[in-house]
Amino acid sequence: MSASEQKYDVFQAIADPTRRQVLELLTEKELPISEITSHFSVSRTAIAKHLRILSEAELVSGRKVGRERRYRLQPEPLNELKQWLSFYEKFWSNKLLKLKYEAEQDK
Amino acid sequence: MSASEQKYDVFQAIADPTRRQVLELLTEKELPISEITSHFSVSRTAIAKHLRILSEAELVSGRKVGRERRYRLQPEPLNELKQWLSFYEKFWSNKLLKLKYEAEQDK
DNA sequence: TTGACATGGAACCAAAAGGTTTCATTTAAA
DNA sequence: TTTAAATGAAACCTTTTGGTTCCATGTCAA
Numbered sequence: 355m356s357a358s359e360q361k362y363d364v365f366q367a368i369a370d371p372t373r374r375q376v377l378e379l380l381t382e383k384e385l386p387i388s389e390i391t392s393h394f395s396v397s398r399t400a401i402a403k404h405l406r407i408l409s410e411a412e413l414v415s416g417r418k419v420g421r422e423r424r425y426r427l428q429p430e431p432l433n434e435l436k437q438w439l440s441f442y443e444k445f446w447s448n449k450l451l452k453l454k455y456e457a458e459q460d461k
Numbered sequence: 462m463s464a465s466e467q468k469y470d471v472f473q474a475i476a477d478p479t480r481r482q483v484l485e486l487l488t489e490k491e492l493p494i495s496e497i498t499s500h501f502s503v504s505r506t507a508i509a510k511h512l513r514i515l516s517e518a519e520l521v522s523g524r525k526v527g528r529e530r531r532y533r534l535q536p537e538p539l540n541e542l543k544q545w546l547s548f549y550e551k552f553w554s555n556k557l558l559k560l561k562y563e564a565e566q567d568k
Numbered sequence: 569t570t571g572a573c574a575t576g577g578a579a580c581c582a583a584a585a586g587g588t589t590t591c592a593t594t595t596a597a598a
Numbered sequence: 599t600t601t602a603a604a605t606g607a608a609a610c611c612t613t614t615t616g617g618t619t620c621c622a623t624g625t626c627a628a
Contacts, residue, residue, distance in 0.1 A: 365475055365476045365478075365481070366476045368472055368476075369472045369473045369475075369476035370615090370616080371472075372616085374472070374545075377549075381548075381549070381552060386574075386575090387574075387575070388573085388574060388575085396616085396617065396618090397617070397618060397619085398574085398575080399575095399576090399577090399617075399618070399619085400616065400617050400618075402575075402576080402577095403615090403616070403617080404616085418575095420574090420625065420626070421573065421574050421575075421624065421625040421626065422573090422574055422575075422625095423574080423575070423576095427552060429549050429552040429553040430553050432546060432549050432550075432553065433553065435542075435546060436546055436550070438481075439539060439542060439543055439546065441488075442484075442488070442536050442539050443539075443543070445488060445534060445536040446536040446537050446539065446540065477585090477586085479586090493604075493605090494604075494605070495603085495604060495605085503586085503587065503588090504587070504588060504589085505604085505605080506587075506588070506589085506605095506606090506607090507586065507587050507588075509605080509606080509607095510585090510586075510587085511586085514585095525605095527595070527596070527604090528594065528595040528596060528603065528604050528605075529595095529603090529604055529605075530604080530605070530606095569628100570627095570628085571626105571627090571628085572625100572626085572627085572628100573624105573625080573626080573627100574623105574624090574625085574626100575622100575623085575624080575625105576621105576622080576623075576624095577620105577621090577622080577623100578619105578620090578621085578622100579618100579619090579620090579621105580617100580618080580619085580620105581616105581617080581618080581619105582615100582616095582617090582618105583614105583615085583616090583617105584613100584614080584615070584616095585612100585613080585614070585615085586611105586612090586613085586614095587610100587611085587612085587613105588609105588610080588611080588612105589608105589609090589610085589611105590607105590608090590609085590610105591606105591607090591608085591609105592605100592606080592607085592608100593604105593605080593606075593607100594603100594604085594605080594606095595602100595603085595604085595605105596601100596602090596603075596604100597600100597601085597602085597603095598599100598600085598601080598602095
């Protein structure tokens with residue numbers, strides 16, 4: 355059971371607002387759990403669970419340094435999300451295609 | 462209570478794989494619930510619930526036509542996701558920035 | 569070597585999710 | 599006007615989520 359147990363994918367990982375905030379924190383720099391927890395109102399254990407989920411989705415990775423474990427952002431999996439999005443982009447960002455789409459709905 | 466009860470946001474709405482499939486189906490054309498359901502192995506009621514969630518996130522909208530209700534894709538909310546993503550893009554798609562980031566982690 | 573500090577992990581919990589079945593209602597069709 | 603089709607909606611059920619508390623373990627510091 356490596357880090358890629360894949361019980362959680364990117365879509366699920368970013369669905370929770372707390373986890374999105376954790377990711378945002380980690381864009382600054384590598385941080386240990388206690389430090390991350392200090393930015394939230396929930397317990398350290400709760401944050402640890404969120405980190406595990408982010409870790410399974412491979413959005414973060416942790417390395418032990420002394421008695422603390424520092425987590426860092428691993429944004430690569432977001433690429434899957436980007437590709438997913440690009441498929442839908444043509445349905446809204448491109449007005450011409452959108453009009454074409456609507457025209458087809460009517461006929 | 463309009464369609465924007467906002468209990469579900471875009472992030473949560475697309476977290477479920479079934480809902481993502483429903484969205485994909487609707488890129489083709491407007492479809493009634495029973496038609497959508499025929500593409501899945503779960504009950505019509507279950508699909509109706511997914512549609513409600515997608516509807517609250519304003520990713521789809523339904524209009525009644527005769528005895529059926531047809532749903533269509535409303536991709537605009539995905540723009541929020543796109544903007545969220547763009548913030549992280551610089552941390553992985555741009556190799557130079559990534560190296561810079563890693564350098565800062567080490568110092 | 570003795571405490572603090574930083575985590576890890578187990579045991580529990582309430583609420584939310586995702587489904588199902590059943591029954592009522594609206595509407596097209598025979 | 600009787601039926602069958604297409605939904606809407608309520609009542610329930612089982613897992614999963616997001617949290618918590620409590621206890622064990624590893625590690626830095628005095």
